[in-house]
Amino acid sequence: MPRDKHVAGKIPPHGGKLVDRVVRFRERAERMIQGLPAYELQPTKDPKTGLPIRHVGHEIVSICYGFFSPLEGFMTREEVESVLKERRLPDGWLWPMPIVFDIPEEDLKKLGIKEGDQLLLMLHGKPFAILDVDEIFKYDPKELATKTFGTKEAAPGIVQMDFDAKHPGWLQYASTTGTYIGGKVTLINEPVFDEPYSRLWTPPKKAREEMIKRGWRLVIAHQTRNVPHVGHEHLMKFAMLNGDIEPCDAVLVNAIIGVKRLGDYVDEAILEGHEMVNKAGYIAPEHHMVTFTLWDMKYGHPVEAVLHAIIRQNMGCTHHMFGRDHAAVGDYYHPYAAHTLWKQGIPGLGFPEPPHETYKGVLIKPVLMKEILYCRKCGELVYTGCWCNHKSEWSKFSGSFIRSLIIEGVEPPPLIMRPEVFQVIMKWWEKLGTPFVNKTYLSTRKIPPFDLKPMEYSPKK
Amino acid sequence: MPRDKHVAGKIPPHGGKLVDRVVRFRERAERMIQGLPAYELQPTKDPKTGLPIRHVGHEIVSICYGFFSPLEGFMTREEVESVLKERRLPDGWLWPMPIVFDIPEEDLKKLGIKEGDQLLLMLHGKPFAILDVDEIFKYDPKELATKTFGTKEAAPGIVQMDFDAKHPGWLQYASTTGTYIGGKVTLINEPVFDEPYSRLWTPPKKAREEMIKRGWRLVIAHQTRNVPHVGHEHLMKFAMLNGDIEPCDAVLVNAIIGVKRLGDYVDEAILEGHEMVNKAGYIAPEHHMVTFTLWDMKYGHPVEAVLHAIIRQNMGCTHHMFGRDHAAVGDYYHPYAAHTLWKQGIPGLGFPEPPHETYKGVLIKPVLMKEILYCRKCGELVYTGCWCNHKSEWSKFSGSFIRSLIIEGVEPPPLIMRPEVFQVIMKWWEKLGTPFVNKTYLSTRKIPPFDLKPMEYSPKK
Structure with a gap:
């Protein structure tokens, strides 16, 4: 098994040609x-x-x-x-x-x-x-x-x-x-984003240029809609290690930004929280890039996994991490449905073959990861797929536990959330009056989250 | 990039046929x-x-x-x-x-x-x-x-x-x-090993049968001549994550057992130290197997890396980890010479192409890993290839520091060596009178480390 033939930023886009339908004049x-x-x-x-x-x-x-x-x-x-x-x-x-x-x-x-x-x-x-x-x-x-x-x-x-x-x-x-x-x-009118969207707006062409400029050979995509806790950070770190004969050079964090649901983290904190992972050096900026895609999540787990693969291939990534319950909500799908898809296909969903092993399929390489937990015996975060067996000593990263701490203004232990990331949540709480999406946030937030410049226009006479 | 076509235990041996020249009658x-x-x-x-x-x-x-x-x-x-x-x-x-x-x-x-x-x-x-x-x-x-x-x-x-x-x-x-x-x-006379060699004697045919019995699809080989400290354990854990679209199922630890040099760990402690990694569950026994090969290390780094790849392919492994200074001693070779070999070949050493990308080359997949260090800022072991950038907070695992502690009978901190592994060293210190090879050990130890049964033999008349 030689080195991958596809290189970050140069991997062909899905369908062969990168679509550009933006009038810039x-x-x-x-x-x-x-x-x-x-x-x-x-x-x-x-x-x-x-x-x-x-x-x-x-x-x-x-x-x-x-x-x-x-x-x-x-x-x-x-x-x-x-x-x-x-x-x-x-x-x-x-x-x-x-x-x-x-x-x-x-x-x-x-x-x-x-x-x-x-x-x-x-x-x-x-x-x-x-x-x-x-x-x-x-x-x-x-x-x-x-x-x-x-x-x-x-x-x-x-x-x-x-x-x-x-x-x-x-x-x-x-x-x-x-x-x-x-x-x-x-x-015909390009979006004008506020910060932090503005500096993180990296459409496929720009993402590809950036990867080539940075000399990245293998880049793994990380799907997110969360402020990263230490478990998320390690999911990225551990998944990066699966490249070809070498680990990936970098992880491309791609946040899905769209309509919000009550209780979600606010998008600003999601984006800057991920940025803080590299600003604070937990994953060095030379191995990490935060971007976003505008899309209203369909929570289609295996079905949506294919869309995510296509989006990140178009952005120039060579690899894509898929974990438990990827883009999932509730118990509609089996927690590892996306793994089944990439391992053997799901004929009953119209995918008789894995999407990367089929004619006119995706070229990006899936990286399938099981859960990451904290093991008290090992004294560290462990990958549950092939590492320790101290099951009675494992602690899950509970998103709701972390939320319950945050809502009380309690800083989670650094083992759970990096202090710098917690400060990002606090910053946006102060700015927006809430750490999590509430009705006020929903009713005052621009959708889509950008402005447009005025433009001369006369309707049909 | 689909799943690997080679499966642990069934990957063809180097040259196509597993040699067996043992007369068992x-x-x-x-x-x-x-x-x-x-x-x-x-x-x-x-x-x-x-x-x-x-x-x-x-x-x-x-x-x-x-x-x-x-x-x-x-x-x-x-x-x-x-x-x-x-x-x-x-x-x-x-x-x-x-x-x-x-x-x-x-x-x-x-x-x-x-x-x-x-x-x-x-x-x-x-x-x-x-x-x-x-x-x-x-x-x-x-x-x-x-x-x-x-x-x-x-x-x-x-x-x-x-x-x-x-x-x-x-x-x-x-x-x-x-x-x-x-x-x-x-x-014509099979070796009779003492413990712990005896229970760990797993020649290629047996290793392959074991992998198939355990249902392992991808197995990565780990070369060792050391009692594992926590850095070694993580080199295995991190390298395992690079499989194909999934991490490897298991790591095969293969100790090279041969003539000893003064100051080496005693072989018994090396073997049982690695065994303890799975007995204590840091890497569960269902993902870990300890074996050995009799061979007097040549310290040939890139040259020896090819021999190691062949040996472990013959043992049924699909992957092989190569780190910094693989099978190296002193500064004879560049610390990452083996990486260069697998990435592009070394024409000046007679390898114009990577050994796994050449006609009649090896089939095992190399997994190239950089160093693993402890980062005080991250509070954990970090992979230096693509993770954090807190260089001033990094601490190397110093083999000589660990030895200096052991020689004083001081238990290294658990962050450096698992307490169960330290106990293995202590056990063999007590049994053999030394934790490290000294002249007494050298002069009293059987070479090769096994007995033979008596056999009827009359010389030529």
């Missing part, structure tokens, strides 16, 4: 949008609580900057059906889940658009993107949701309970309007 | 040796001190049990020349160093043997093995030694100083008699 953008019908994007809302559960603006940014290469826009009916049936795009490239643009039927009528038109998508009241209306089609939202995540019958042992409205990803799909527009999308 | 063995001229094996001695520096009996055992597959005996002139020129056997299989049987010229004359004869090799006064005298040839011992290890001129940057009599491996070759017998060797 203001005048060109302004010329392109004149006279188009305009439509202000709205979040998909939980029909029960009215809280936002998805914002298609996140997906537009991710498509146009190439995070989702080879996708160039929102799926047509043929693409949706192909993905739901075979987990592949019609041209054969592996793709795990529908990426759709839905619109209320009445808005469609009001706009009076038809196939062949272009639609100007507005965000925060400003021109944002152009959607090519290639196809307008209907699909049953619940069927879309259920086919995306799978069923107990089709994938026994993997899907442990049927999906329902308590599953946030299922709810996102099921709450779409049932009327969809398929077609390419073009970003 | 006593009557057959007795019949085979009758009438043969007999020769009592002697250790090669340091010409200055008279201390034993090599015993060919170790090599005979290793050849006959298949540790050195595809070697079936001692090299002929053609084989020696092929190995020294190309690091390959005449049939093309990679082989790093000469394995020769030397005999004093006067003994040869006394025996009156000629090419085509067979020679009965005696050990501890008992019949031991039969050597086929296929060829008797002369070679300059110093040339043999120097060509084995290389020169500054041929391998600049890798060989840092010319080899001399201070190098134990060079001295072994240079102290051979200059008269060599090439031919197959057959073990």
